[in-house]
Amino acid sequence: MKVQTLPPTDGNYNLQDYEEAKQNFDWSEIEKQFSWHETGKVNMAYEAIDRHAENPDKQNQVALHYLDGSRKEEYTFADMKKYTNKAANVMKEAGIQKGDRVFIFMSRSPELYFALLGAIKVGAIVGPLFEAFMEGAVRDRLEDSEAKALVTTPQLVERVPFDDLPNLETVFIHGGVDDEKGGFLDFDARLQQAGSDFEPEWVDREDGLILHYTSGSTGKPKGVYHVHNAMIQHYQTAKWVLDLKDGDVYWCTADPGWVTGTSYGIFGPWLAGVTNVVRGGRFSAQDWYDTLDRYNVSVWYSAPTAFRMLMSAGDELMKDYDLSSLRHILSVGEPLNPEVVRWGEKAFNLRIHDTWWMTETGAMMICNYPAMTIKAGSMGKPIPGVYGAIVDDQGNELPPNRMGNLAIKPTWPSMMRAIWNRKEKFDSYFELNGWYVSGDSAYMDEDGYFWFQGRVDDVIMTAGERVGPFEVESKLVEHPAVGEAGVIGKPDPVRGEIIKAFVALREGYEPSDELKEEIQSFVKKELAGHVAPKEIEFRKSLPKTRSGKIMRRVLKAWELDLPTGDLSTMED
Numbered sequence: 001m002k003v004q005t006l007p008p009t010d011g012n013y014n015l016q017d018y019e020e021a022k023q024n025f026d027w028s029e030i031e032k033q034f035s036w037h038e039t040g041k042v043n044m045a046y047e048a049i050d051r052h053a054e055n056p057d058k059q060n061q062v063a064l065h066y067l068d069g070s071r072k073e074e075y076t077f078a079d080m081k082k083y084t085n086k087a088a089n090v091m092k093e094a095g096i097q098k099g100d101r102v103f104i105f106m107s108r109s110p111e112l113y114f115a116l117l118g119a120i121k122v123g124a125i126v127g128p129l130f131e132a133f134m135e136g137a138v139r140d141r142l143e144d145s146e147a148k149a150l151v152t153t154p155q156l157v158e159r160v161p162f163d164d165l166p167n168l169e170t171v172f173i174h175g176g177v178d179d180e181k182g183g184f185l186d187f188d189a190r191l192q193q194a195g196s197d198f199e200p201e202w203v204d205r206e207d208g209l210i211l212h213y214t215s216g217s218t219g220k221p222k223g224v225y226h227v228h229n230a231m232i233q234h235y236q237t238a239k240w241v242l243d244l245k246d247g248d249v250y251w252c253t254a255d256p257g258w259v260t261g262t263s264y265g266i267f268g269p270w271l272a273g274v275t276n277v278v279r280g281g282r283f284s285a286q287d288w289y290d291t292l293d294r295y296n297v298s299v300w301y302s303a304p305t306a307f308r309m310l311m312s313a314g315d316e317l318m319k320d321y322d323l324s325s326l327r328h329i330l331s332v333g334e335p336l337n338p339e340v341v342r343w344g345e346k347a348f349n350l351r352i353h354d355t356w357w358m359t360e361t362g363a364m365m366i367c368n369y370p371a372m373t374i375k376a377g378s379m380g381k382p383i384p385g386v387y388g389a390i391v392d393d394q395g396n397e398l399p400p401n402r403m404g405n406l407a408i409k410p411t412w413p414s415m416m417r418a419i420w421n422r423k424e425k426f427d428s429y430f431e432l433n434g435w436y437v438s439g440d441s442a443y444m445d446e447d448g449y450f451w452f453q454g455r456v457d458d459v460i461m462t463a464g465e466r467v468g469p470f471e472v473e474s475k476l477v478e479h480p481a482v483g484e485a486g487v488i489g490k491p492d493p494v495r496g497e498i499i500k501a502f503v504a505l506r507e508g509y510e511p512s513d514e515l516k517e518e519i520q521s522f523v524k525k526e527l528a529g530h531v532a533p534k535e536i537e538f539r540k541s542l543p544k545t546r547s548g549k550i551m552r553r554v555l556k557a558w559e560l561d562l563p564t565g566d567l568s569t570m571e572d
């Protein structure tokens with residue numbers, strides 16, 4: 001196996017000696033650094049915000065720089081304590097209690113962060129939703145979680161199908177309500193009036209913190225359930241891997257609708273007490289370089305698709321910005337091509353550090369540390385306290401350089417504790433001899449570095465987002481013209497994969513470009529723009545097993561001009 005090895009980064013880092021840390025590591029030592037170590041009672045929002053607000057050396061430090069269009073604001077840790085307390089009071093007054101599910105469906109704004117942390121202070125379980133979700137996607141998540149409250153905006157509230165959601169009692173509107181009635185409350189007015197003191201609900205370390213819905217290859221999105229105890233790993237990886245130190249200005253580009261935007265857009269950086277940058281709006285190369293320059297960002301966490309888009313925007317543009325504050329760049333979500341690592345070296349004079357983890361793992365698992373020699377294209381090594389391996393389909397560990405299932409030995413502090421309401425789904429992750437099986441295939445080289453090879457299942461990764469083909473197929477067949485649909489990921493140079501749908505039309509419908517567009521916008525309107533197939537191909541029929549399951553593997557082989565493999569289970 002040929003790999004390109006880059007020389008080690010130098011500098012003063014927290015994890016100098018990986019091998020030693022790996023031998024002598026104990027999570028309970030990390031826990032001792034938190035205030036709840038003695039009492040056993042904990043609250044994530046207290047540890048992330050109030051702890052710093054009560055520290056005279058920290059309270060006036062900027063915790064949040066926010067920028068979107070003309071709205072440019074900053075909040076110190078003391079401010080953040082005040083506003084998250086106010087949000088907690090607003091929720092408590094509206095009857096929100098420990099364990100209630102409070103969903104947040106809005107674009108990035110300071111109020112999103114107040115609401116999310118305020119809900120956590122009350123002891124509620126928060127459920128962040130990506131603003132691009134349309135009615136069907138919103139319904140699935142609020143229905144499954146039996147959400148009691150929602151924080152949203154006048155624009156997005158129209159996508160909430162209230163008639164289908166009997167448990168949803170309270171809707172907080174940020175951005176204006178004419179008249180408070182029928183459970184619709186004016187979040188901003190209430191925030192202003194609310195008291196700024198609040199005693200956080202002291203919960204157990206195993207009490208619920210957050211639900212992130214994510215896709216598998218079958219069934220509807222599943223609610224991945226995390227508890228407060230996860231903070232131990234958020235904090236430790238923020239130090240080891242993000243390498244956060246006092247004085248850092250940190251920017252995570254992910255939206256809190258995805259796990260990266262909460263674990264490392266909220267929890268990690270604030271547990272580590274650094275200044276956090278949030279930039280709203282869509283991707284634009286200018287705006288992104290502007291953000292790095294304007295705030296003197298020192299640590300930057302983003303995704304391969306974004307790096308590739310910056311790469312294609314050209315190096316000329318960069319010259320207008322001063323990026324000299326940057327000292328550490330990281331990536332997550334999809335394979336980080338060696339080409340992008342090399343571009344990063346040239347463009348920033350820094351190596352982009354890949355990290356691997358999943359919604360289910362809650363925090364980083366396999367990483368490139370600042371002090372480690374990077375092999376461009378490898379995800380790195382498991383963090384101390386995590387045992388990763390490659391196992392065969394019986395759960396036996398494989399030797400180096402053999403491809404197999406990327407698996408982790410349970411357990412670790414931030415591991416999901418359940419799939420909401422679906423025990424059998426949760427159990428299915430551990431069917432191979434008790435290993436947590438990721439669904440990724442990979443190999444480990446003789447130096448212990450892990451190399452991603454692909455997904456074992458049909459899950460699609462497009463622009464770093466995980467899309468379940470089943471969800472898209474189910475929506476497609478709701479369109480009156482669609483008889484059958486099979487959805488695959490098609491390799492794409494910028495987005496990693498794009499979504500391609502094969503569609504067999506019902507009797508009486510003829511293929512046409514107009515129909516393609518109509519079907520695309522149907523999925524867009526119902527689910528979300530990023531899950532709508534970019535390409536649709538009409539076929540007379542689709543390859544199916546005798547039991548009627550669409551064979552996506554065959555569709556993929558057709559698409560890529562590969563051998564179709566064993567077709568013995570295919571119907572005639």
Ligand code: PRX
Nearest residue numbers: 332333334335355356357358359440452466
């Ligand atoms: O296939 C792997 C891919 O993203 C999946 C997890 O997706 P999600 O739960 O949405 O979480 C993404 C952010 C934590 C994995 O099963 N993935 C994640 N990181 C990498 C990756 N693929 C290759 N390289 C990575 N560094």
